[in-house]
Amino acid sequence: MLLGAGSCEKILAEYTIIPGLPNDLACLCLACVPLPLHGLLKSVSKAWRATFYSQFLFDLRQKWGKLEEFLCLFRDDPSLTPGEIFDPQTGAWRLIPPMPCDPYRYGLTNFVSVAVGSYLYIIGGSLFDARSFPMDRPVASQAVYRYDLVRCHWERRSSMINARGSFACGVYNKNTILVAGGGSRHAQFSAGGSRISSAERYDIEKDRWIFEEEMPSARSGCVGFVVDDDFWVMGGYGISKTVSGVLPVDEYYRGGEIFGASSGKWRELRPMWEEGERWRLGRVAVMESKNGEPPSIFMLESFQICRYDIASNRWKKESCLPRKVIAEPACGLIALYGELYVIPGFSLSESGGVRIPRWGFSPSDSRGVRKPRRTRTSLIIQVYNPKKHKWRHVLTKPPLINPLSFPFAAMCSIRL
Template sequence: MSGFGEGSKWEGAGPSTSSSELPLNFSMGNGIGEGEICIIPGLPNDLACLCLACLPLWQHSTLKAVCKAWNGVFSGKALFEIRKRWNKCEEIMCLFRDDPSITQGELFDPRSQLWSLLPPMPSEPFTYGLTNFECVSLGNSLLVIGGSLYDARSFPMDRPLPSSAVYRYDPITSRWDRLTGMRTPRGSFACGVWEDAVFVAGGGSRHAQFAAGGSRLSSVERYDLLHDRWSPLQSLQNIRAGCVGFVLADEFWVIGGYGGSRTIAGILPVDEYYSDGEIMDLKTGEWRVLKPMWEEGERRRLGKVAVLSGSKGEPDNVFMLDGSAIYRYDVAANRWIREAQLPSTVLAEASCRLVPLGGELYVIPGGPVLEFNDAKRTPKKRGSIVFQVYDPKDRVWRFVMTRPLLAKTARHNISWGVVCILRL
């Protein structure tokens, strides 16, 4: 989707077409045509635009070639405003591996099961190895926030530092731009979106290459997209890094993570993980304490958490992937209730992700599995990956087999570090 991705193309086992590579190019345009331009003969232009807005995203690039009027409609931002107003938005999964300035982000369309690539994210020439960042969807844009990286100007050079940088990707123009950075650099932090604002809390400087060490924070900030400005908020009661953040019923939840540490035999550092959390009322800015969510010995740390939006006025539900089981959070009891067992054991469990998409939960494994040529041990084709998809409403599982674009070399046989959902 070259307005979604670089150059570019959607690839994969999608619906039957004349080509297996479906370009989607959303370039900058004026959008809906003016005056006498006819979009669909016999229909008013506003109704014609509504008809075109109902078409799936993966077909937009092909349809732009129909005529000049259609090219203008599918190239402009007005079409996406219509899709949003009439509740015709589709959800696209955005997956990032470590350092998106080197390894491109990937987009997966669950409707067509096609993949596309994002252009590389810009970065400073003296920084590298970005990891433990956060990505959120805000409006029609993606924000990549913070993280931990190496700076060639620092000493010692092998010590990771937190980043305050914020980058925005516009999927319509296929361009990155840099926004105002956070007041406090941080990685491995909690992050949530409420209305047109982003909230970040806690975090530290730990890098994915190191299992221990790094700083910890308790500070909290709010980002205003309209004014491109970060504002400090009331801090957490405790330092908390590696935590999970989400917004639930006008509250910003910050749960899990680690604070202090201890050593084994006075040598090996081990984190002390939290089983509790803190909750901010987004209307008043006040924090309250969330008591431990499990008994001692029940589990060592919080698993992968996902919030599934309720439909038709139903409340949102919070789920967790812990081991090979899905748990549902009972807000009233403050406990995780076992919901379902994964039909297939996942590899690289620590690198798995739980993603809410289209009313279902996608269990994303630790990375693509490549098929090798036995003689030279080189990949002979793109590796396949299997998503296990759970429907909480019907309590049934299904499998989605697909081939990511970057699973072409052993260099890319790594897990996705960050996953978020873009609605367009």
């Protein structure tokens, strides 16, 4: 047998996938089909539909190096607004149905979306609870939801031990999720809320959260990622200070903490820049490397792309965006297919208002009032190739017309 004991006959014994071919060989043929075509080919026969819905096919794609990378984007509260999946190869979009809704809770933001295998996790966040008092105070969430991209359904998983929003998160060894820090601050508030130092690890197979040693300092708004055996927690803010004893202002960290996943101990990451060089950590994206090399870590700051040098603990300028936008905090940064995608959103103007793209206007009605056109707006994505040191632009039209604002939005990459 071509695929051994785990062959397709064991999973789809009652079907003949392709007449004249053994089922394991037929599965290998279908595993080579690009993922965007799966929806069309499911209607060929019951056998093909069962094959494309099987986890075995996705395991086969991983084994033979046929995985494709996609962007998963959540513009707002996932229980109210559908998520979106973007294929950078074809420019096609696909919607993710909203996750289960709690009628008492609303306005979820500062949550984390992370992909593990063929599953997409929505973890924690800050929200408002109609049962709490006062109702205008945000509370942190412990909830964890998982979306199965193979079978296309949501399910509730075990809740975190501590509720947290705006926290660091990373995937370790493809079967463990690590989280640290966070608090209850909502994206609509400039300061305030709680900060915590606790850390937890989630065993995906056992669906269980376990306490880890706390970070030396409480921080929220931090960035997390895993490099080899280490869970890095960068930036964020600690206890807020006040200006003139009235206006609360966040005090941002210039360093971080590193957690050894095997040792279970934290060690300090020294300040990454001197006082006055930068105000805060920008958008961070981690690009996986091949041939056993460490991953490349990039940051979007103002109009620049910076690369992190682990040896010197410094950020070095890599390139400048060719199209000027207010890059932080209005843009998102993510790595796909060895390139960096800078995704623009709405930005805050100096006057504090919201600067939005021009939709254009429809003809005036009988009262002479012109209404905005409810049409999909084009999204211009700037793409940078670190190896070639070249930029290109991608013009696409997302399926939703909801505002894309990155203090509220969350995104991650997934390989399927």
